[in-house]
Amino acid sequence: MRIALDAMGGDHAPSEIVKGAIEASPHIQGEILLVGETSAIKSSFHGNFPPNVRLIHASQSIDMHEAPVEALRRKKDSSLVVAANLVRDGEADAMISAGNTGAATAAATMYWKCLPGISRPAIATIFPSKTGRFVFLDSGATVDADAQNMVEFAIMGAAYAQTVLGIANPRVGLLNIGEEETKGNALTKQSYRLFREHIDNFIGNVEGKDMWKGAADVVVCEAFVGNVVLKSSEGLGELIFSAIKDELSANTLSKIGAMLFLRAPFREIKKKTDYDEYGGAPLLGVNGLCVICHGRSNAKAIRNAILVVKREYQEHINDIIEKKAGIAHGGKGDVA
Amino acid sequence: MRIALDAMGGDHAPSEIVKGAIEASPHIQGEILLVGETSAIKSSFHGNFPPNVRLIHASQSIDMHEAPVEALRRKKDSSLVVAANLVRDGEADAMISAGNTGAATAAATMYWKCLPGISRPAIATIFPSKTGRFVFLDSGATVDADAQNMVEFAIMGAAYAQTVLGIANPRVGLLNIGEEETKGNALTKQSYRLFREHIDNFIGNVEGKDMWKGAADVVVCEAFVGNVVLKSSEGLGELIFSAIKDELSANTLSKIGAMLFLRAPFREIKKKTDYDEYGGAPLLGVNGLCVICHGRSNAKAIRNAILVVKREYQEHINDIIEKKAGIAHGGKGDVA
Numbered sequence: 001m002r003i004a005l006d007a008m009g010g011d012h013a014p015s016e017i018v019k020g021a022i023e024a025s026p027h028i029q030g031e032i033l034l035v036g037e038t039s040a041i042k043s044s045f046h047g048n049f050p051p052n053v054r055l056i057h058a059s060q061s062i063d064m065h066e067a068p069v070e071a072l073r074r075k076k077d078s079s080l081v082v083a084a085n086l087v088r089d090g091e092a093d094a095m096i097s098a099g100n101t102g103a104a105t106a107a108a109t110m111y112w113k114c115l116p117g118i119s120r121p122a123i124a125t126i127f128p129s130k131t132g133r134f135v136f137l138d139s140g141a142t143v144d145a146d147a148q149n150m151v152e153f154a155i156m157g158a159a160y161a162q163t164v165l166g167i168a169n170p171r172v173g174l175l176n177i178g179e180e181e182t183k184g185n186a187l188t189k190q191s192y193r194l195f196r197e198h199i200d201n202f203i204g205n206v207e208g209k210d211m212w213k214g215a216a217d218v219v220v221c222e223a224f225v226g227n228v229v230l231k232s233s234e235g236l237g238e239l240i241f242s243a244i245k246d247e248l249s250a251n252t253l254s255k256i257g258a259m260l261f262l263r264a265p266f267r268e269i270k271k272k273t274d275y276d277e278y279g280g281a282p283l284l285g286v287n288g289l290c291v292i293c294h295g296r297s298n299a300k301a302i303r304n305a306i307l308v309v310k311r312e313y314q315e316h317i318n319d320i321i322e323k324k325a326g327i328a329h330g331g332k333g334d335v336a
Numbered sequence: 337m338r339i340a341l342d343a344m345g346g347d348h349a350p351s352e353i354v355k356g357a358i359e360a361s362p363h364i365q366g367e368i369l370l371v372g373e374t375s376a377i378k379s380s381f382h383g384n385f386p387p388n389v390r391l392i393h394a395s396q397s398i399d400m401h402e403a404p405v406e407a408l409r410r411k412k413d414s415s416l417v418v419a420a421n422l423v424r425d426g427e428a429d430a431m432i433s434a435g436n437t438g439a440a441t442a443a444a445t446m447y448w449k450c451l452p453g454i455s456r457p458a459i460a461t462i463f464p465s466k467t468g469r470f471v472f473l474d475s476g477a478t479v480d481a482d483a484q485n486m487v488e489f490a491i492m493g494a495a496y497a498q499t500v501l502g503i504a505n506p507r508v509g510l511l512n513i514g515e516e517e518t519k520g521n522a523l524t525k526q527s528y529r530l531f532r533e534h535i536d537n538f539i540g541n542v543e544g545k546d547m548w549k550g551a552a553d554v555v556v557c558e559a560f561v562g563n564v565v566l567k568s569s570e571g572l573g574e575l576i577f578s579a580i581k582d583e584l585s586a587n588t589l590s591k592i593g594a595m596l597f598l599r600a601p602f603r604e605i606k607k608k609t610d611y612d613e614y615g616g617a618p619l620l621g622v623n624g625l626c627v628i629c630h631g632r633s634n635a636k637a638i639r640n641a642i643l644v645v646k647r648e649y650q651e652h653i654n655d656i657i658e659k660k661a662g663i664a665h666g667g668k669g670d671v672a
Binding site for chain 1: 464465476511513521524543544546547548549557560561563564565566568569571572576577578579580583593600602
């Protein structure tokens with residue numbers, strides 16, 4: 001397989017991106033295409049590039065805070081646009097970027113289009129739970145989705161849980177403010193009815209509290225809710241860990257105790273909650289493989305993202321999504 | 337002032353509710369009316385009731401999982417309905433319940449009606465942040481709110497921050513998925529425009545991540561989003577603390593270290609994140625004072641809820657809400 005990697009996207013680009021590519025390269029049969037300002041890429045790495053890491057020049061790059069669609073239109077030779085076009089033209093199978101999330105989503109959606117049977121894409125986040133991991137989507141791609149979109153998100157999330165997380169028959173839940181079928185807003189009530197009809201192993205409504213206990217393998221919600229939950233969870237986690245740190249530092253005895261006894265346990269917890277471990281967020285539903293990494297991604301996160309698209313590719317995730325979406329649409333294989 | 341306390345609501349009713357009332361009674365000039373099955377209330381407490389704690393009999397009680405509106409209709413002599421009617425009839429100024437949240441919200445809204453200028457109520461949650469506390473609303477009262485409701489929520493949240501938290505000129509933020517004015521869904525875009533026009537000290541959009549850093553004193557959102565964030569934050573907090581506990585217990589040395597050095601710091605953190613400390617969630621916008629406590633409330637939570645309604649009463653929170661809502665509605669003092 002060939003993976004187009006946006007070497008210029010992210011807070012630590014290009015050095016950490018390049019490092020991640022090199023670390024992942026022994027695991028990839030095929031090529032990693034490092035897309036960006038070749039002189040910057042070369043000077044960020046001292047040594048020889050592995051034979052399956054190839055540099056593709058792009059003279060521009062899109063900043064984190066640029067308006068996505070406008071940036072794509074203005075910067076035709078940006079690393080992101082060049083990477084997306086490699087996938088569109090069949091020169092690559094997957095794209096990975098730690099840059100502007102909105103721009104990456106827009107590029108994949110506009111240049112690749114959605115898969116047959118899928119009308120809108122979704123960004124999935126992989127969250128840790130008490131019992132393992134779960135796929136949480138849409139965490140930011142399609143604002144103001146309708147119930148039909150939600151059905152497609154459920155299919156996409158289940159395909160990801162199955163192929164990448166290796167869960168044979170994933171339990172799909174609908175994020176809601178109560179467990180009863182009658183709870184929620186207009187969107188969740190309508191989605192509930194469609195899920196019951198079209199989604200394999202639909203376990204009903206799941207509350208925000210229970211998802212952390214491992215109540216479902218796939219949790220489906222609308223993008224506004226999903227993005228707020230994603231960012232608010234990230235912020236709350238940071239608040240709790242910083243509060244612990246502050247309390248421990250306030251007292252010399254606790255500080256010494258923490259240094260002696262708590263380093264290893266905290267390293268384990270950090271590992272479980274660390275987004276670097278999960279290799280970024282897959283953008284699902286588009287006609288190509290795409291993983292969007294956190295802006296703060298380090299080499300490990302990039303390496304893991306590469307391993308995720310490898311798995312998606314090997315397990316034919318998009319064929320599964322297309323087939324399931326076709327069945328949900330009454331075998332027509334396309335949205336009515 | 338007179339406070340009607342639902343003695344039968346909550347997991348630890350009536351004993352913890354009664355205990356909370358007795359602990360708060362020296363701080364209340366006026367009466368606490370303990371509403372419920374008087375025999376159960378009496379047998380839950382061994383001793384004499386303080387002179388300003390009076391028992392009001394109600395033969396029924398509403399369970400946690402009963403459908404709210406139906407329960408209110410069927411159980412006219414339930415502790416909740418009797419308590420709500422005391423406020424409606426001017427026999428009490430405030431109602432507190434740790435029972436069925438939906439039923440308490442419905443009772444206050446149906447029997448008391450909304451304040452002039454307010455069309456729908458909101459439940460506010462008081463969250464801890466890096467720098468203090470903030471008011472988060474609506475966390476569950478009004479599903480599918482419109483932008484006009486959101487303006488009223490902002491007014492109500494600011495009045496609470498001012499009167500109960502003692503913040504002179506509270507910074508009001510709109511919960512959104514980006515900081516720019518153009519970000520979000522149809523509701524937040526329209527709300528943004530109205531907030532800019534009508535809300536004092538509106539600081540713009542606030543992301544889920546930044547609210548934990550103390551970005552605003554009041555964070556406004558729609559009830560579905562708010563309730564999901566509330567429950568998901570509660571669940572995530574529990575997950576993190578249980579993960580820490582598991583990791584510490586897995587290793588004898590860490591376990592001993594934790595017992596020796598970490599008890600005090602963890603007690604401090606627990607205190608900061610503990611809902612018992614905040615005295616429940618005020619239901620704002622109704623024509624009376626109402627605080628809804630967590631089902632798991634203990635005596636301390638009930639005591640603190642009583643002190644919260646005392647503060648609301650002394651500071652005339654509803655007069656402030658009514659006045660500000662009147663101004664926002666162009667001085668008409670009622671919704672157009």
